[in-house]
Amino acid sequence: MAQAETNAALTFEDFKTEVISDYKIAVVSRECSLLGRREVLTGKAKFGIFGDGKEVPQLAMAKAFKNGDFRSGYYRDQTFMMAIGEMTIEKFFAGLYGHTDINFDPMSAGRQMGGHFATHSLDENGDWKNLTAQKNSSADISPTAGQMPRLLGLAQASKIYRNVSGIDNKTNFSINGNEVAWGTIGNASTSEGLFFETINAAGVLQVPMVMSVWDDDYGISVHARYQTTKENISEILKGFQRDEQGNGYEIFKVKGWDYASLIETYQKAAKIAREEHVPVLIHVYQLTQPQGHSTSGSHERYKNTDRLAWESDFDCVRQMRLWMIATNVATPEELDDIENNAKKDVLEGKKAAWNAFINPIKEEQSELVALLEKTASGSINKVFIEKYISEIKSIKEPGRKDLLSTARKILRLVSKEKLHGELSKWISGYTEKIQPKFSSHLFSASGKNVFSVKEVLPTYNDNEDADGRVILRDNFDAIFAKHPETLVFGEDAGNIGDVNQGLEGMQEKYGEFRVSDAGIREATILGQGIGMAMRGLRPIAEIQYLDYLLYAIQIMSDDLATLQYRTKGRQKAPLIIRTRGHRLEGIWHSGSPMGMIINAIRGIHVLVPRNMTKAAGFYNTLLETDEPALVVECLNGYRLKEKMPTNLGEFRTPIGVVETIREGKDITIVSYGSTLRLIEQAAKELEETGIACEIIDVQSLLPFDINHDILKSLQKTNRLLVVDEDVPGGASAYILQQVLEEQDGYKFLDSKPETLAAKAHRPAYGTDGDYFSKPSVEDIYEKVYAIMSESKPSQFPELY
Numbered sequence: 001m002a003q004a005e006t007n008a009a010l011t012f013e014d015f016k017t018e019v020i021s022d023y024k025i026a027v028v029s030r031e032c033s034l035l036g037r038r039e040v041l042t043g044k045a046k047f048g049i050f051g052d053g054k055e056v057p058q059l060a061m062a063k064a065f066k067n068g069d070f071r072s073g074y075y076r077d078q079t080f081m082m083a084i085g086e087m088t089i090e091k092f093f094a095g096l097y098g099h100t101d102i103n104f105d106p107m108s109a110g111r112q113m114g115g116h117f118a119t120h121s122l123d124e125n126g127d128w129k130n131l132t133a134q135k136n137s138s139a140d141i142s143p144t145a146g147q148m149p150r151l152l153g154l155a156q157a158s159k160i161y162r163n164v165s166g167i168d169n170k171t172n173f174s175i176n177g178n179e180v181a182w183g184t185i186g187n188a189s190t191s192e193g194l195f196f197e198t199i200n201a202a203g204v205l206q207v208p209m210v211m212s213v214w215d216d217d218y219g220i221s222v223h224a225r226y227q228t229t230k231e232n233i234s235e236i237l238k239g240f241q242r243d244e245q246g247n248g249y250e251i252f253k254v255k256g257w258d259y260a261s262l263i264e265t266y267q268k269a270a271k272i273a274r275e276e277h278v279p280v281l282i283h284v285y286q287l288t289q290p291q292g293h294s295t296s297g298s299h300e301r302y303k304n305t306d307r308l309a310w311e312s313d314f315d316c317v318r319q320m321r322l323w324m325i326a327t328n329v330a331t332p333e334e335l336d337d338i339e340n341n342a343k344k345d346v347l348e349g350k351k352a353a354w355n356a357f358i359n360p361i362k363e364e365q366s367e368l369v370a371l372l373e374k375t376a377s378g379s380i381n382k383v384f385i386e387k388y389i390s391e392i393k394s395i396k397e398p399g400r401k402d403l404l405s406t407a408r409k410i411l412r413l414v415s416k417e418k419l420h421g422e423l424s425k426w427i428s429g430y431t432e433k434i435q436p437k438f439s440s441h442l443f444s445a446s447g448k449n450v451f452s453v454k455e456v457l458p459t460y461n462d463n464e465d466a467d468g469r470v471i472l473r474d475n476f477d478a479i480f481a482k483h484p485e486t487l488v489f490g491e492d493a494g495n496i497g498d499v500n501q502g503l504e505g506m507q508e509k510y511g512e513f514r515v516s517d518a519g520i521r522e523a524t525i526l527g528q529g530i531g532m533a534m535r536g537l538r539p540i541a542e543i544q545y546l547d548y549l550l551y552a553i554q555i556m557s558d559d560l561a562t563l564q565y566r567t568k569g570r571q572k573a574p575l576i577i578r579t580r581g582h583r584l585e586g587i588w589h590s591g592s593p594m595g596m597i598i599n600a601i602r603g604i605h606v607l608v609p610r611n612m613t614k615a616a617g618f619y620n621t622l623l624e625t626d627e628p629a630l631v632v633e634c635l636n637g638y639r640l641k642e643k644m645p646t647n648l649g650e651f652r653t654p655i656g657v658v659e660t661i662r663e664g665k666d667i668t669i670v671s672y673g674s675t676l677r678l679i680e681q682a683a684k685e686l687e688e689t690g691i692a693c694e695i696i697d698v699q700s701l702l703p704f705d706i707n708h709d710i711l712k713s714l715q716k717t718n719r720l721l722v723v724d725e726d727v728p729g730g731a732s733a734y735i736l737q738q739v740l741e742e743q744d745g746y747k748f749l750d751s752k753p754e755t756l757a758a759k760a761h762r763p764a765y766g767t768d769g770d771y772f773s774k775p776s777v778e779d780i781y782e783k784v785y786a787i788m789s790e791s792k793p794s795q796f797p798e799l800y
Helices: 002-006 012-041 055-064 078-083 089-097 147-163 193-205 259-276 305-313 316-326 332-377 382-393 400-413 420-439 468-482 506-510 522-533 546-560 594-600 612-622 675-687 709-717 731-742 766-773 777-791
Strands: 070-072 181-186 209-214 250-255 280-285 465-467 486-490 515-517 538-542 576-581 605-607 629-634 641-643 659-662 667-671 693-697 700-702 720-723 754-756
Touching: 012 055, 012 078, 012 089, 012 316, 012 332, 055 078, 055 209, 055 259, 055 316, 070 147, 089 332, 147 181, 147 193, 147 209, 147 522, 147 546, 193 209, 193 522, 209 259, 250 259, 259 280, 259 316, 316 332, 332 382, 332 400, 332 420, 382 400, 400 420, 465 468, 468 486, 468 506, 468 612, 468 641, 486 522, 506 515, 522 538, 522 546, 522 576, 546 576, 546 594, 546 629, 576 612, 594 605, 594 700, 594 731, 612 629, 612 641, 659 675, 667 675, 667 709, 667 777, 675 693, 675 777, 693 709, 700 731, 709 731, 720 731, 720 777, 731 754, 754 777
Parallel strands: 070 181, 181 209, 209 280, 250 280, 486 515, 486 538, 538 576, 576 629, 605 629, 667 693, 667 720, 720 754
Antiparallel strands: 465 641, 605 700, 659 693
């Protein structure tokens, strides 16, 4: 349509063909929504959220969307995905059924419910494809507004590629920064803080972003008057409108059923964002939602008669049909044929998708029934087994749960019989075959995973010792020189070189695009990193203190940590998150909420170096991998002296490998970070009483001790103490579970395994607050002494 307005060579027949093609996509998408709802209500699918009512604006968006562009949207954008050629009828229904084959459901291989869209940025080996040669969609997540922070980073990547030279393989990710990041969101979700934080940050950064708000007046069942001031998102964002005096947004408002105006608006928006790197907000209003929010209910429950009548009249597909007839693009009869054919095509596509989904399971059902009948024939429990066989045969549309659950129940009945082994073998083989369909790719399965990088030790000469922060600074200098695609950003990270001077002078040397300050907005700092990492850059997102990570934990947990998993290895974001924590003073700046963190962000590596040389080695290692990680530097270690390595940028700390930093024979003490210095002091004092402590630095919590070196230590000492700054039952409980359960460490213990953690409250302020809130040297000494006293009371009489 827009081409018809700007290109005189386009004939009316060409124009008609284009519009009719759009209408076909719209009615196919609508039929998918209608039939998809019925599939849920009949039990073939579990749940559905569909894009009905949003078809026409998504057609307009797709026309302005070019190769290399990225979408970061939400679960109603099916028409857009169809319009860019990334969604077919069969793929739509495969996603609805949860098909675990990525060839049938390329969006998530059944790991997310339908309506969560993604394209493949990686090939089957985990290597980057040429993203500028395809249209891209970052993988959706359900949490409302959770797509917003990532959108900021996707847009900022274009700005980096336009302004930073020397990046290898740049043209696979960007053509002069001309790519636009397109965001979509429902009007009610603009109430979330992440929306406003992102809108503000994008205006500050002036990134090429087009943000579409689909406004149908409701959020689930709640009207806009309870959601948005003035019931109008573009009205309240007018202050962001750019003017001659400063930067800002271009803001458009357009009716969601007006095909011609939508096309014109989206073409204008794309041109502004693409050429000028100015963010654009498009408020698409007067939209409808014909089937309500989801398959969980009906919109008739909360919309009055007048509203329902208006929605019927102003349904965008109906309005497009009327416009096509009025402008002689098509006759009613031609459009009737299109609609009838769409119904047939969607029905046939649905059947094909269902057969592709169910037939392999039916084959597995037949295989199991044959084995069970054989098992029953020689069993004393034949009558009971035959009952199970009858039940499993009667299931017309089986799930794999039905098959495996039945087989495992029958296994109990034949555990002492001859055919037990064959059934047991089938169950093990079936589980081994099927489990990866649901559990693979939490971490990278490529040749660049963290275990592919070998340790490189720091080398030293006779250089004098240096402050830890100087080692970090000089190592970052080496990193930025070696990796031009690397950049760092965060609060105070730029001009002053971070609060602890670990980036001193780096902005002056490498420029503001690579070493930059950010506003006080942790969630979108993370989002910047996620989006840029998804486009081939190697960002380091700095969160000033570990306690502040809580602002961003939802983004880390729901988006970054699940990305490889929810795309079955077809998207990645190798973001490095840099922060600092432990042992300062006060409730908000000295927390160590590691238990919460490690349990919320499975899918991200959590590294806890005890000094700055170890931290620098982790950064060097991570830049050779394709996985995200959190690095927690010790807050009280920046001014402590360490030897200056001579191979800065090259030495590498291994990930998942512990280090024994003191040998001993009586007890193994396991810890990490700043607490190790206290443990070392306590060990020196314990040695004076005849207790030899072996101290192990875990170095990384995720992954944990992949070589089981702690177990080897327990085989020697037969006693275990885990010391941690987290609350009781936090990271210390996790470490204990890993050692006792995963490593079977309990087999070698002569004493009860113990933990020593901080108090359950946040640490109080001041030196005394630290002493009475977290483990002290005396606490550690007395805990170890008590363990030894329990086993050797005559040698170590009780202290209390």
